[in-house]
Amino acid sequence: MTGGADGDLRIAVTGAGGRMGREVIEAAAARDDVEVALAVNRTPTDPVAGVDVADAARLDDLLADADPDVLVDFTGPESAVEYAETAAEAGVAVVTGTTGFDSGGTARLRAASEAVPLLRASNFARGVAALRRAVREAVVAVPDYDVELTETHHNGKRDAPSGTAKTLLDDVEGVREEARGDSAGGDGLDRRVHGREGDSPREPTEIGVHARRAGDVTGEHEVLLAGNRETLSLTHRAGDRGVFAEGALDAAAWLSGREPGRYEFDDVLGDGVSE
Ligand SMILES: NC(=O)C1=CN([C@@H]2O[C@H](COP(=O)(O)OP(=O)(O)OC[C@H]3O[C@@H](n4cnc5c(N)ncnc54)[C@H](OP(=O)(O)O)[C@@H]3O)[C@@H](O)[C@H]2O)C=CC1
Numbered sequence: 001m002t003g004g005a006d007g008d009l010r011i012a013v014t015g016a017g018g019r020m021g022r023e024v025i026e027a028a029a030a031r032d033d034v035e036v037a038l039a040v041n042r043t044p045t046d047p048v049a050g051v052d053v054a055d056a057a058r059l060d061d062l063l064a065d066a067d068p069d070v071l072v073d074f075t076g077p078e079s080a081v082e083y084a085e086t087a088a089e090a091g092v093a094v095v096t097g098t099t100g101f102d103s104g105g106t107a108r109l110r111a112a113s114e115a116v117p118l119l120r121a122s123n124f125a126r127g128v129a130a131l132r133r134a135v136r137e138a139v140v141a142v143p144d145y146d147v148e149l150t151e152t153h154h155n156g157k158r159d160a161p162s163g164t165a166k167t168l169l170d171d172v173e174g175v176r177e178e179a180r181g182d183s184a185g186g187d188g189l190d191r192r193v194h195g196r197e198g199d200s201p202r203e204p205t206e207i208g209v210h211a212r213r214a215g216d217v218t219g220e221h222e223v224l225l226a227g228n229r230e231t232l233s234l235t236h237r238a239g240d241r242g243v244f245a246e247g248a249l250d251a252a253a254w255l256s257g258r259e260p261g262r263y264e265f266d267d268v269l270g271d272g273v274s275e
């Protein structure tokens with residue numbers, strides 16, 4: 001790990017007043033290898049875990065003053081892109097867990113990653129990394145089974161389906177396309193069906209996607225694979241947001257000092273997902 005004079009990783013946190021921003025600052029406070037050099041928020045926010053929160057509109061000047069190693073972002077898709085571009089101009093690496101990017105936002109993140117290392121992940125839980133592997137393996141084993149994905153989140157979540165759901169769907173489609181010999185690049189036969197209504201039966205190439213929003217559920221993802229005489233259900237449940245914050249800090253520590261480019265959470269975990 002690279003970092004400040006005493007060897008600590010120095011991070012900047014955007015969205016410091018949000019659910020995840022607070023969690024990241026609290027997780028950093030609980031570690032002795034990470035220092036929060038800067039915390040910003042769009043709207044005025046009281047200190048978080050003793051860390052003052054500055055105005056995000058001044059991010060460029062504040063980055064120049066604080067000179068952090070990595071910017072850790074959990075905000076919204078528009079702000080995440082703007083913050084990543086500001087960090088790239090300042091030569092600061094970026095970890096973003098924000099979800100809901102459109103193709104334009106994704107392209108701008110890619111451009112930012114030409115200047116600095118940028119790691120984007122829809123989910124920083126190690127269990128989700130394991131779930132992805134298990135799902136890919138299961139789909140290889142039963143490529144003709146029906147697949148339905150259900151995700152459940154708290155009632156404050158904006159984007160649907162979740163970023164993790166989209167990642168899992170990409171994984172399923174990639175494996176199924178390969179099994180069928182479809183051309184690579186996501187133009188295969190599979191069709192995502194969001195919810196269901198009407199009177200026609202399910203097509204084999206449908207992948208059902210169901211997004212539930214209720215109460216304070218941190219985050220649950222279930223991939224159901226079903227043949228005619230058996231079902232296989234693979235499920236991850238996040239117990240609290242600390243699991244995401246810890247993963248994001250691990251990613252920041254791993255990313256600091258790397259070459260510019262795009263990175264994923266799997267790069268951090270290597271061959272294993274255990275702590
Ligand atoms: N990858 C992962 O492991 C995880 C990813 N996430 C993702 O992280 C993101 C944030 O989630 P969460 O913390 O629950 O959300 P919150 O709504 O609790 O917080 C959002 C934060 O982002 C700021 N923000 C939102 N939109 C803008 C904008 N347009 N300009 C500037 N600031 C903005 C808010 O500022 P303000 O206070 O001013 O409103 C707030 O600080 C989501 O995309 C979510 O899906 C969440 C959990 C885990």
Ligand SMILES: O=C(O)C1=N[C@H](C(=O)O)C[C@H](O)C1
Binds near residue numbers: 163165
């Ligand atoms: O908004 C959330 O809360 C979460 N968002 C991420 C997603 O969209 O997949 C990760 C996690 O499920 C929590």
